[in-house]
Amino acid sequence: MSLMADEIVRFSSLLRIAFNLLTGRDYLKRKKFREKKKLISVALPFSDIVYGFPDLVPVFPIRTHVFKMHKYLQYLGSGANIFGWKNVSNFLGFLKNLGIGDINKIIDEIIDNVIDAVNEKYNEMYDIGIENGIPSDFCYGIKSLYGMHVSKGKNYDAILNYTIRCSAWNKYHESLKTINNTSKQIWIDIPPRNVGDALELLVNNLYDGISELEKISGNTYDSNILRNHFKVANEIRRSYKSILYEISTSDFYPCNPATFSEILVILNNSFQDYNSNAIRYRDNMTALVHEIKERIRNKIGMDVSNMPRILITPMFGGWEPKTHEIIYELGGRALYADWDVLLLLEDIPIEKISDPVEAYAHYLMNATTNGIGCDNNTLTDSYFRIAEKLNVDGLIFIQLFGCHSVSNCYPMLKEKIRRELEIPSMALTFNKIGENVEQVKTRLGAFMEMFR
Amino acid sequence: MDNLELLSEYTLFLKEEKQKGKKVVAFISHDNIPEELLDAAGFIPLRLMFAGNDELMDASHDYLSPSTCAFAQSCIGLFSTKPNHFRFLDLVDYFIVSNHCVSDICASEIISKYFNIPRLNFYLSYTKNENSLKYFKFELLDFKDQLEKIIGIEIKNEALMDSIKKYNNFKKKLLEFNNLNIRGSEKLRILQKAILYGPIFLPELESYTLKFSENQIQNSKDLKDVIITGCSVFLNDYLIELIEEAGGNVISFDTWIGNNYYYQIFEETVINLTKNPFDLLVRRFENNLYGDHSVPNFLENKVSQIEKICQNYLEKTGKKLRIINHIIKFCDHISLMSAYLKEQLQEKGFPVLNLERDYSRANRGQLSTRIEAFLEMV
Structure with missing residues (x-):
């Protein structure tokens, strides 16, 4: 892990994103109790319309929890408040280079926190989910999310639910009503297919959702605020795509490939609610792209031209986080691009459509019809599209135990990839973080042999 | 079977x-x-x-x-x-x-x-x-x-309207048959056959109704009456046998092959007053409150429906219904809600068995033991 720590401290923007991800609880407490803002629980990257209300704060529920090592992160945050993030980052890098034992240990602990704390918390929430009635045969994501709401659900003023093709997902949202003192639920139905005037219905459903948010907020919806947010959201998406497609496909990385995978993991997690502050997140993303490009320009980093590119997907419902590290040790580089598979990194078309709600409806309908898909044929094409776009040498498909939706497209995908891309693929089963690391190592070892 | x-x-x-x-x-x-x-x-x-x-x-x-x-x-x-x-x-x-x-x-x-x-x-x-x-x-x-x-x-709309009337009449007859007090296995056998064939089975269904109405169970005090909710009991399933072997008798099938199908009927006046047959189909979807597809009120609708069925049965017969929530393994809808359904019904005093299973033969003994224990206990 120290290998990654060494690299990550050099990216101050990434440190900021990670810090904001992990110290969400304090930030959100301040927003809720001092600034009297309302918290809206969101999951998957569906936070955008909440940003139409300045007094509402979207939050991916894991971020309301207290993470281990929080104390160190507080020190780091305090230091950053006084000296600025860049100076703190440079200072940490400097100390690291000196090889001072204790300080090195603290830095490692901080970075370990960034990397491990979220996953550790996920496992804790998973157990709470099962203890509170979610049957063990549901996927990791659902069990953990339910646990998060059992544990901290009282902090939310509302839960924003979008229906998607996964029936377990939709039922999970309903099941949140069984939690004592649970928050108000706001439902936005995304029609499964674009038939008839389905798009118009989606616009109406979004407006209905907005009027529910108005009731929570107490303020009237203002289209200019939402339009401005969508501009920010699109900038975030462009930065994200730039990291995915300009950097990850290149032969020279600004850091070692395992660290690069970590960056993608942190982005995958934080993109869901933009760490509750879209402008701050946009600035950090812009800076991150800049820092990465600067490092590459200055030839700081690593030649990865001989390392096969392995796409690992889907990981948003749960996956073994050691996977990319193992792949790196076996001579490969792991890439994560779930949100673009589902077309959630596409621009919200506000340049073409003046009503932001209508523009967002187009964005969601496109993701539903062509990304997530109403069936596995479409979803298979989505995975295929990204594998092709990233020009990967192999694909590892995470077969999530209890996933009856996405996981079931692997047989189709395997066939299509073998036939049309002529690259190897492998399914890796997953139930809970840390449960099968040795098995994962063995299977990845066999898979990576193919590239030698 | x-x-x-x-x-x-x-x-x-x-x-x-x-x-x-x-x-x-x-x-x-x-x-x-x-x-x-x-x-x-x-x-x-x-x-x-x-x-x-x-x-x-x-x-x-x-x-x-x-x-x-x-x-x-x-x-x-x-x-x-x-x-x-x-x-x-x-x-x-x-x-x-x-x-x-x-x-x-x-x-x-x-x-x-x-x-x-x-x-x-x-x-x-x-x-x-x-x-x-x-x-x-x-x-x-x-x-x-x-x-x-x-x-x-x-x-043509006329053809669709005719089909709606035909199915509506068929479902009414199924409901009539369902209300007979006969052994659950016998009832299920006819219901399954009828639903498989559709309205073409109507004459046969009517003759079964006539035949069984004269042979209803007269003294059922030794039978432990059961309602099955959750997943359907499909053709070739042995579940109903296990329940009967344990002394139970299923009086209501609150599933796809059961209430969900034949409770979806229109009053004649509604049919006569509706000009567009598609509106009738939409209305039926709207009224399908007890199916497990929709969110976010499935659980509360289901609890209130089962509560009503159980109370009506108690008033009518003086007997308490046992509830078996049939969960086919990895069923998103029924499985996810099962713990909460059980909890809410038990709080209201109704005994519930969450019976989860797949179709493997090896399960039979275990299922039998669980059903026997549940019926015995209640």
Whole structure:
């Protein structure tokens, strides 16, 4: 892990994103109790319309929890408040280079926190989910999310639910009503297919959702605020795509490939609610792209031209986080691009459509019809599209135990990839973080042999 | 309880219908498929309502993960292995891909894709409000278009209205039959056969109703009365036998093959006052409050419905109903809510057994023990 720590401290923007991800609880407490803002629980990257209300704060529920090592992160945050993030980052890098034992240990602990704390918390929430009635045969994501709401659900003023093709997902949202003192639920139905005037219905459903948010907020919806947010959201998406497609496909990385995978993991997690502050997140993303490009320009980093590119997907419902590290040790580089598979990194078309709600409806309908898909044929094409776009040498498909939706497209995908891309693929089963690391190592070892 | 005779009769029936030039449209048996539209277009609707076994489930694992609903696995297994008495599946001309749940989508899509059966689409919203009803109508019209492209002629509103009336009358007769006080296994056998055949079974159903109305159970005080909710008990399933062997008697099937099907009826006045038959189908979707597809009120609707059934039964017979919540392993809808359904009903004083199982034979002993213990305890 120290290998990654060494690299990550050099990216101050990434440190900021990670810090904001992990110290969400304090930030959100301040927003809720001092600034009297309302918290809206969101999951998957569906936070955008909440940003139409300045007094509402979207939050991916894991971020309301207290993470281990929080104390160190507080020190780091305090230091950053006084000296600025860049100076703190440079200072940490400097100390690291000196090889001072204790300080090195603290830095490692901080970075370990960034990397491990979220996953550790996920496992804790998973157990709470099962203890509170979610049957063990549901996927990791659902069990953990339910646990998060059992544990901290009282902090939310509302839960924003979008229906998607996964029936377990939709039922999970309903099941949140069984939690004592649970928050108000706001439902936005995304029609499964674009038939008839389905798009118009989606616009109406979004407006209905907005009027529910108005009731929570107490303020009237203002289209200019939402339009401005969508501009920010699109900038975030462009930065994200730039990291995915300009950097990850290149032969020279600004850091070692395992660290690069970590960056993608942190982005995958934080993109869901933009760490509750879209402008701050946009600035950090812009800076991150800049820092990465600067490092590459200055030839700081690593030649990865001989390392096969392995796409690992889907990981948003749960996956073994050691996977990319193992792949790196076996001579490969792991890439994560779930949100673009589902077309959630596409621009919200506000340049073409003046009503932001209508523009967002187009964005969601496109993701539903062509990304997530109403069936596995479409979803298979989505995975295929990204594998092709990233020009990967192999694909590892995470077969999530209890996933009856996405996981079931692997047989189709395997066939299509073998036939049309002529690259190897492998399914890796997953139930809970840390449960099968040795098995994962063995299977990845066999898979990576193919590239030698 | 192998329904070999029924299945071979059904094969003959389908063959005869095919010889008349009719085409067969199969679908995974959920409660929102507009079979009246299929009927009006001259198709034979074929509900996949057959229980699985180890071989069928195993055969599906080439196509999807074993952690998928055991019923969906078995449906794929049927097409993959085509057991002798299921040869009629070779007669299927089209398959409907629908989204009752995601396993419905996956299994239907796999059947269509890998067994070369042209696909029809019919999807539903998950929520139920004004907009989802409008969406349902869009899907109905799209489905009508898909069918018209196949038959090459327009499906007239009059023909659809006739089919709606025909199915409505059939469902009323099923409800009448369901209200008879007879052994659950006997009742289920007739209900399954009737729902498989559809309204063409009506004369036979009427004669069964007449026959059984004269032979109802007179003294049932030794029987432990049960309501089955959750997942359906499909053809060839041994579950009902286990319940009866344990001294139970199922008086109500609160499932797809049961209440969800024949409670979806219209009053005559509603039919007569509605000009557009599609509005009737939309209305039926709206009124289907107890089906498990929709969110976010499934749980509270289901609890209040079961509570009402149990209370009515207590008032009518002085007997308490035991509730068996039948959960087919990996069922998204029933399984996820099972702990909460049980908790809420037990708080109201109703005994509930959450009976989770797949179709493997090895489960039989364990299921039997659990059912016996539950019925004994209550």
